[in-house]
Amino acid sequence: MQTMSELAVTILMPCLNEAETLAFCVRQAVAALRDNNISGEVVVADNGSTDGSQEIATDEGARVVPVPVRGYGAALMAGIEAAHGKYVLMADADASYDFGQLPRFLAKLEEGNDLVMGNRFSGEIKPGAMPPLHRYLGNPVLSAIGRIFFKIPARDFHCGIRAFRRDAMLGLNLRTTGMEFASEMVVKSSLANLRLAEVPTTLSPDGRSRAPHLRTWRDGWRHLRFLLLFSPRWLFLYPGIITFFVGALLSLWLLPGPQTVGRWTFDVDTLTYSLGLVLIGAHISVFAVSARVFGTQEGFLPPNPKFERIFNYINLEVGLIFGCILLLVGLGILGYAVNIWHGAGFGDLSPQRMLRLTLPSATCFMLGVEAIFGSFFLSLLGMNRR
Missing domain, CATH: 3.90.550.10 (Spore Coat Polysaccharide Biosynthesis Protein SpsA; Chain A)
Incomplete structure (x- = not known):
């Protein structure tokens, strides 16, 4: 038997x-x-x-x-x-x-x-x-x-x-x-x-x-x-990257001045939403990386060698440096805008002209903060656990 x-x-x-x-x-x-x-x-x-x-x-x-x-x-x-x-x-x-x-x-x-x-x-x-x-x-x-x-x-x-x-x-x-x-x-x-x-x-x-x-x-x-x-790439990463680059391309197109396509004119209102897409795309991309790190640490997802190699080069210090550079760029654009305002005796200025400076400046500030604190958060998630 x-x-x-x-x-x-x-x-x-x-x-x-x-x-x-x-x-x-x-x-x-x-x-x-x-x-x-x-x-x-x-x-x-x-x-x-x-x-x-x-x-x-x-x-x-x-x-x-x-x-x-x-x-x-x-x-x-x-x-x-x-x-x-x-x-x-x-x-x-x-x-x-x-x-x-x-x-x-x-x-x-x-x-x-x-x-x-x-x-x-x-x-x-x-x-x-x-x-x-x-x-x-x-x-x-x-x-x-x-x-x-x-x-x-x-x-x-x-x-x-x-x-x-x-x-x-x-x-x-x-x-x-x-x-x-x-x-x-x-x-x-x-x-x-x-x-x-x-x-x-x-x-x-x-x-x-x-x-x-x-x-x-x-x-x-x-x-x-x-x-x-179970697929952070499709849930977060791909939508985040697409959203970011669509917003970035539209923003670069509109920064020099209004753009006309047929009878449609796109100006600072469209630029505002375009830069919003940049911020949304960056935020979703951070979610993608966070989900991947968390999923791997908790055993939901298997280790990904390609992903691990990327983190050999993009670590907390790199993220902090990148975030500080973005803050400095935003500060530089803000300084340039204030200088223009000073030249006008701190009086009225063209909204269309100034928004093309203040909106990118604010976007750089927000992306810089996102990069700095996102880097700390990812480092916390990626810490080796007993």
């Missing part, structure tokens, strides 16, 4: 009141192990069911792991921690996925992949199995964002059936407890340079009579929010 340490795979199902379909799913999973002569177990991570799901799972041959913390991610993480298999195949207990497809997932894992995703779009989506909003908007858009942000090769980012090496997944320090756990698993696998593959899979209509736990807009936003928070 094989010991638990020798098990090849754990088939894991999160469960919250799945009495209608749980028996069918557990039987199908047990049959997949038996018919393919695979050493394994079926684990049901129960999230506090009140409909007798625990007894059903036990009667059908599954091991029940009670999970007091509510949430899809909490149930799966507890199940992964309690699993005895080298590999884990996870899928919902609603009869929407075929556990008989286990061998095709294991074959990809045996080839050396760490995470194997199902792909419903290259397999089959049976009529009524996926709402049109999910099929043509939600899944394609979120999958495309995942590929752009994290260079993840998966075409079906949120497929509910997937298999992985248990030790590799435990090493990712997965933390989310809700539906966004599915995104966290894929994103962190990519950031950790784990090998990822896909296999075609079939999605069938939900076998339950009640509404699913998934909430389209709420859970879609939670997935999108997670993708943004």
Whole structure:
């Protein structure tokens, strides 16, 4: 008889009141192990069911792991921690996925992949199995964002059936407890340079009579929010750089004097907003660097060698010097403006002319202060911690 340490795979199902379909799913999973002569177990991570799901799972041959913390991610993480298999195949207990497809997932894992995703779009989506909003908007858009942000090769980012090496997944320090756990698993696998593959899979209509736990807009936003928070480049850096340079170019265009395009004339009012874009862009860029440093220190994001090399040259002292130079530039422009005012006997001056001096001066002062205190803040974030 094989010991638990020798098990090849754990088939894991999160469960919250799945009495209608749980028996069918557990039987199908047990049959997949038996018919393919695979050493394994079926684990049901129960999230506090009140409909007798625990007894059903036990009667059908599954091991029940009670999970007091509510949430899809909490149930799966507890199940992964309690699993005895080298590999884990996870899928919902609603009869929407075929556990008989286990061998095709294991074959990809045996080839050396760490995470194997199902792909419903290259397999089959049976009529009524996926709402049109999910099929043509939600899944394609979120999958495309995942590929752009994290260079993840998966075409079906949120497929509910997937298999992985248990030790590799435990090493990712997965933390989310809700539906966004599915995104966290894929994103962190990519950031950790784990090998990822896909296999075609079939999605069938939900076998339950009640509404699913998934909430389209709420859970879609939670997935999108997670993708943004785990990509400071796309959330902060790129918008910050674009905003800064758009504002800087417009400002340089307007500093010499009013500019006319067709019947439109742009003057100091536009210059005010342009310099505002410069300040906003600089501030967002500081957020980008701060988020990257904080994420790396706290273990949310992996270390980035390129980023670390930049900080070998741009440190606290460089930031302080740059900030002081900006303050001096602002002070010089202010002195020049005061000198013009003095030449006019401290009387009235042309607002259009003077604003082209006072606005850049004020902007330099604010950027200088941002650089100085931002440098201190980043140094505080970047301090080595015990």
